Amino acid sequence: MKSYKCIIIDDDEIDRLTVVSYAKRFSQLNIIGVFENAEDALPLLESNAIDILFLDIDMPVLNGLDFRKKAMQVPVCIYITAHPEHAVESFELDTLDFIVKPIKLDRFTQTMSRIEDYMELKIKAQLFESSIGGDVIYIKEGFTETKVKLHDILYLEALKDYTKIVTSTKKHCVLTSIGNLLKESHFQSFVRIHRSYAIQKQYIDKKMTNEIVLNNGVLLPIGRSYKDNLNF
Template structure:
């Protein structure tokens, strides 16, 4: 089994040990260390290869958001915090998930599955190629090509150097940055609402200043730099 090195940072000892206790129940996670000080975690990250950060936000000396900015080379970041008001800001920092305390094992399990999916797609990204047809994209998965109808794509999620096309049934990987993908004429009906997300207009059910709700009830954050784009929906 592939294991992912992770560190846990929370200045609240009880909360930190709770994360440690729950994380140990998932063999895919290898806890390199857990720290009350963000500065200690920053030092460790320079010595060890870290795959996953579990961070609190409200901490002295250096907040979780500031620590993430210094450790953007670590592929996965998950915030576990009592401050849901920071959710939108956190997703500007390539955050994979945002968990509101108190931490529950079932909710953490969802995050672990998402980490596994993300890391698998990241590992396989160089196997994917894509080409366009009429209202569809052909995605090469290994030796096969899969036809994805663009009008079925609810939204696009950016993950480092590639994107996930999300339909109601499946997620498809495209080895392209979201900026380049949206320049393609085939994606003219998509509107970028966040550094990590673009939505297809016809699937937007509700719009707010910080969040969009799609017809399948998926909620996506709206980034401050992209609020003007809501006028295009």
């Protein structure tokens, strides 16, 4: 299993220790440094190739958003904060995930799954190819091409500049953002329900206030700014 170097920055001691304890449960995480302020972490970026940042936002002197601007070379940034109002601004800084405190182990585990998916995508670097006939796309996987029927796709999941294409039998990965993918004419039947997800309405089994359930049992979140997209 590949190891990822990470640093943890949070000025709240309890929250900082909680993240450390959760991170230690995952053997692929190699904690290089733990800091109570972002300024102290800057020298570490110059001497180490860090893979993952676990960052608080509201910190004195140098906040998490400004620290990220100085550390854009780090491929994965995870914000863990008590201030959900910073979510939109954080995603403009190439953020992979945004966790609202208090952080729970199951939510941290979900984030780790997203990290693993993203790192795998970086390695595969699969490319989105052209469609044929309007209802089929081809996805290049190594030296082979896989044909995927559009009506077999349950949902799309954003992972920074990659997109995961999920069918009932397999997950494919393409090197294009979900926003660019949805601009393609072949994906006009997809509806954005969250910053990270887009679905086809015919696969919705149940719609709740903040979540939808697909007919295969998968539960997906609904973003506040995307709720109007689900008016039937």
